[in-house]
Amino acid sequence: MVKLPGVVLNNGLQIPIFGLGTWKSQPGQVTQAVKDAIDIGYRHIDCAFIYGNENEVGEAISAKIEEGKVKREDLWITSKLWNTFHRPDLVEGALRKSLKNLRVDYLDLYLIHWPMAYKEDGELFPKDEQGNILFSNVDYVDTWKELEKAVQKGLVKSIGLSNFNRKQIERILNVATIKPVINQVECHPYLTQDKLLNFCKSKGIVITAYSPLGSPDRPWAKADEPKLLDDPKLVNLAKKYNKSTAQVVLRFQVQRGVVTIPKSVTKSRIAENFNIFDFELSKEDLECIGSFNVNQRFVPMTAALGHPHHPFENDEY
Numbered sequence: 001m002v003k004l005p006g007v008v009l010n011n012g013l014q015i016p017i018f019g020l021g022t023w024k025s026q027p028g029q030v031t032q033a034v035k036d037a038i039d040i041g042y043r044h045i046d047c048a049f050i051y052g053n054e055n056e057v058g059e060a061i062s063a064k065i066e067e068g069k070v071k072r073e074d075l076w077i078t079s080k081l082w083n084t085f086h087r088p089d090l091v092e093g094a095l096r097k098s099l100k101n102l103r104v105d106y107l108d109l110y111l112i113h114w115p116m117a118y119k120e121d122g123e124l125f126p127k128d129e130q131g132n133i134l135f136s137n138v139d140y141v142d143t144w145k146e147l148e149k150a151v152q153k154g155l156v157k158s159i160g161l162s163n164f165n166r167k168q169i170e171r172i173l174n175v176a177t178i179k180p181v182i183n184q185v186e187c188h189p190y191l192t193q194d195k196l197l198n199f200c201k202s203k204g205i206v207i208t209a210y211s212p213l214g215s216p217d218r219p220w221a222k223a224d225e226p227k228l229l230d231d232p233k234l235v236n237l238a239k240k241y242n243k244s245t246a247q248v249v250l251r252f253q254v255q256r257g258v259v260t261i262p263k264s265v266t267k268s269r270i271a272e273n274f275n276i277f278d279f280e281l282s283k284e285d286l287e288c289i290g291s292f293n294v295n296q297r298f299v300p301m302t303a304a305l306g307h308p309h310h311p312f313e314n315d316e317y
């Protein structure tokens with residue numbers, strides 16, 4: 001079995017460079033998907049409270065530990081604090097709920113899922129009568145302080161950010177006593193994130209690429225929208241390496257040191273996506289894939305436009 005390479009974080013811990021995404025994985029399918037992934041060699045599972053399936057992910061994790069296939073310390077489990085729990089008095093409770101669902105007594109990584117806070121503690125997508133999301137004015141800097149406390153209490157080993165832009169990361173760094181280890185953001189050949197990646201590197205923050213395959217199953221995808229994996233330039237490159245298009249775009253990330261977490265509930269694809277450690281893209285082909293960037297977001301979070309902390313509205317990156 002392939003031993004997964006790791007990326008060393010600014011706190012000395014190592015995150016497996018490759019993991020399984022679980023957004024949109026149906027509760028009835030995700031337990032088997034996570035079990036299959038662990039059998040194939042995955043040791044990193046990306047979860048979030050808002051995905052509504054942590055309990056079923058936890059079933060798989062505990063089954064594989066009980067079976068003796070893996071030990072808890074062999075696994076890297078990430079979860080994320082949802083937008084309605086940013087208020088400092090709600091953070092620990094939300095974290096403990098994810099721990100309980102996932103049946104673990106610590107997380108390897110806990111992220112602030114988005115910089116925007118929503119009206120607290122009721123609906124997960126609180127809306128007014130017109131259907132607009134109800135915002136909260138809690139500042140993510142105050143939320144960060146609570147994540148730091150969770151590290152001190154031993155509930156999480158590492159803490160980080162997701163969907164934060166440069167200015168927002170800088171605000172966190174100005175107050176942090178524990179630095180974020182990671183910023184998890186959308187990243188693929190149409191959104192290569194070069195500027196954010198360079199900025200994060202300069203601050204010792206690793207990038208995790210979400211939606212690395214272009215999130216073809218995102219709920220708002222239109223039937224006639226072109227799919228990243230069907231791009232003829234990528235299809236041609238894949239032929240050249242005798243690999244699938246998915247394997248090429250995943251290898252692209254891994255080769256530039258970006259952690260990547262493709263989602264699948266299909267055993268053959270879970271295996272296919274993992275099978276990227278036996279080939280290398282040439283320097284020219286890496287550059288060529290990088291040149292496909294068009295700053296296209298598949299996850300633009302338009303429902304929260306107008307929020308003062310929306311990360312994609314006012315800043316270039």
Ligand SMILES: NC(=O)C1=CN([C@@H]2O[C@H](COP(=O)(O)OP(=O)(O)OC[C@H]3O[C@@H](n4cnc5c(N)ncnc54)[C@H](OP(=O)(O)O)[C@@H]3O)[C@@H](O)[C@H]2O)C=CC1
Nearest residue numbers: 021022023210211212213214215217246262263264265266
């Ligand atoms: N922090 C954040 O805000 C966000 C985090 N994420 C995280 O990143 C993960 C990955 O992103 P996600 O948006 O799910 O999308 P991905 O880019 O990982 O695409 C997932 C889709 O691709 C399909 N697929 C998987 N492997 C292959 C393959 N080899 N060939 C063809 N199709 C394939 C899957 O189908 P099938 O399952 O049917 O096999 C599914 O439809 C999420 O699941 C989540 O964990 C994602 C979005 C936002």
Ligand SMILES: CC(C)=CCC/C(C)=C/CC/C(C)=C/C=O
Nearest residue numbers: 023048050051219220299301303
């Ligand atoms: C509003 C619809 C159609 C779905 C909501 C899906 C969801 C969990 C949105 C939260 C933001 C997001 C894309 C998170 C991924 O990690």
